[in-house]
Amino acid sequence: MSGKRAPRKLVVLTESSTRCIMGMEQLCRELTVTAGELADSGASEVRWVRYHDDEYSQPDSLVTVLDALAAASAPAARLLLAFPFVSTNQAARITAALQTLKAKGCEIYWCGATAAKPGTTSPQSLCSQLGLAFREMAAYRAERTSPVMKGFWEKMDDSHKRAAWIEYRMRQLYMRQDQPGAILRDTLSELLRTTSADLTLPPVPDAADKIQGRLPAKTTQALLARYSAKGYPAIAGRTQVIEELKKTIACLARTEQNVLIIGETGTGKEMAAYFLHELGLKRDKPYLELNCAGIDDDQAESMLFGHVKGAFTGAIETRKGLVDEAAGGTLFLDELPELSGRLQAKLLRFIQSGEYYTMGSSVKKTASCRIVAGGQLDRIKEHIRSDLYHRLAESVIHMPALRELPDHDKIIIARNRADDLQGKIRSFWDDNENRPQHRPITQGDIDQFWDEIEHNKQLISSYCWPGNVRELYGVVKRSLTQAIPLKTMLDELLAQQSAVSALAEPDGIAPVIRSADDLITLAELQHRYVTRAATLALSQKELAQRLGCAINTLKEKLKPAGGVAEPELQPAPVDQPSPRSLRNR
Known part of the structure; x- marks a missing residue:
């Protein structure tokens, strides 16, 4: 038997947008490519290709993949591409690769856009030049995308449900649930299997012993309804920082x-928790959330563990707790440090044994669910019991602050948020009509905003973003929906940042406070102030008089900062891991 690999009969290259996947589906139907042919890895090769040809896109950039196919000794019999447009800088290389493939007898079909953006070339011109088959890809339309991105699942028609299913599958691709080619192969095969919305999902990779076969259509639709209800969550970014975060989430999801x-606040802890559940083995089980901030002790206990009728004023009926409703699934407790010590003890007991008591009842109950908790580092350090911390921190995920991300990721996040706003209402004052105008945000508005992002990259990089991704999302939304130039908004933010910086002491006594991580204890602030005052030409007696304290108090404040006791976790005396150790887990 020969050791040579048989030549591929069909090669499919597609970008991962919903638009491209739909375009490839139509191209396959037109060319009578079957679901079975796509599902068979021996008969076809399915690859994810990317627009950019930079360090973050290798080895999946379109031009790199085409070069490799052209150099292969046994090229494909047919090559199908779904790619809206190509970079003008790459057009010559792409043309040369396609010309080589055609000369080797490869049939080439390209589904793309006829209208190109600045700096790009339409594939139609390349195909016309080389005599290749070209099919026009459906254009973005607000009336088509808006119901998908913003509507309720129950109100969608079949075409929108299919688009939402594609969006969900591509989110799994971005979150590294499986190899991109495997996800695309399964996605296209399933789309070709049926024209209805009764689509299914494959088992979680490498978990065939725990999940038998595909998730049925009814279960799949329940997952999609949850996905749409949460607003189509995403963790955007392409650099190593974000990629490592995605890989960590994908790995922990299997456990x-x-x-x-x-x-910090606004870094996306809720999205990370969602994907820990959605990419895991229990994705078909409940996923529930509770924000522990802003609710009193009794309300939090009632929501967590439930209550019986008459347990407190207003308890007119018995209600289950979230630990019971999330049985078999995941319960995310955001801002966990805001729970009282008493409730933390009850939660610890539940995590250890699965046992709990409903409010107003002496009957012991049991339940089992995965607990994912979120919080800010300083609040965790000061307000979470050490025993509860060690029970929860079987694994730790550190969500990077926006200012810690490479500038490239900040741009990607801004673009991603802009895309999500297509179809939203844009309100602005029309000077010509002398009245307010309202209309949906179009793809043209999005393209123009992308240009604004590109022209203001330096300003985006210069701002510290204390509100993190949530603040950036707000800026993008306000700019697009209110037709305010992005530069105007960034200039205002940078002016505010400069004003805050001017309030900080130039000698470093008081830090610039951009986030909770910049806060210091009052003891440390007093120590810094007194230490700096001690450099003045005053005796200790005179200095104490000026500061309004006793000499012994002055001497105490002059002790090194290391002598100031750190806040202890409850109950002490377990030492709290340092911020560095938390990040390195």
Whole structure:
């Protein structure tokens, strides 16, 4: 038997947008490519290709993949591409590769856009030049995408449900649930299997012993309804920082460990928790959330563990707790440090034994669910019991602050948020009509905003973003929906940042406060102030008089900062891991 690999009969190259997947589906139907042919890895090769040809896109950039196909000794019999447009800088290389493939007898079909953006070339011109078959890809239309991105699942028609299913599958691709080619192969095969919305999902990779076969259409639709209800969550970014975060989430999703997600406000802890559940083995089980901030002790206990009728004023009926409703699935407790010590003890007992008591009842109950908790580092350090911390922190995920991300990721996040706003209402004052105008945000608005992002990259990079991704999302939304130039908004933010920086002491006594991580204890602030005051030409007696304290108090404040006791976890005396150790877990 020869050791040579048989030549591929069919090669499919597609970008991962919903538009491209739909275009490839139509191209396959037109060319009578079957679901079975796509599902057979011996008969076809399916590859994810990317527009950019930079360090973050290798080895999947379109031009790199085409070069490799052209250099192969046994090229494909047919090559199908779904790619809206190509970079003008890459057009010559792509043309040369396609010309070589055609000369080797490869039939080439390209589904793309006829209208190109600045700096890009339409594939139609390349295909016309080389005599290749070209099919026009459906254009973005607000009336088509808006119901998919913003509507309720129950109100969608079949075409929108199919688009939402594609969006969900591509989110799994971006979150590294499986190899991109495997996800695309399964996605296209399933789309070709049926024209209805009764689509299914494959088993979680490498978990065939725990999940038998595909998820049925009814279960799949329940997952899609949850996905749409949460607003189509995404973790955007392409650099190593974000890629490592995605890989960590994908790996931990396969386990049943409790997870502690640490990050500043607005960093996306809720999205990380969602994907820990959605990419895992229990994705078809309940996923519930509770924000522990802003609710009193009794309300939090009632929501967590339930209550019986008459347990408190207003308890007119018995209600289940979230630990019971999330049985078999995941319960995400955001801002966990805001729970009282008493409730933390009850939660610890539940995590250890699965046992709990409903409010107003002495009957012991049991339940089992995965606990994922979130909080800010300083609040975790000061307000979470050490025993609860160690139970929760079987695994720790550190969500990076926006200012810690490479500039490239900030741009990707801004673009991603802009795309999500297509179809939303844009309100602005029309000077010509002398009245307010309202209309849906179009793809043209999005393209123009992308140009604004490109022209203001330096300003985006210069701002510290104390509100992190949530603040950036707000800026993008306000700019697009209110027709405010992005530069105007960034200039205002940078002016505010400069004003805050001017308030900080130039000698470093008081830090610039951009986020909770910049806060210091009052003891440390007093120590810095007194230490700096001690450099003045005053005796200790005179200095104490000026500061309004006794000499012994002055001497105490002059002790090194290391002598100031750190806040202890409850109950002490377990030492709390340092911020660095938390990040390195």
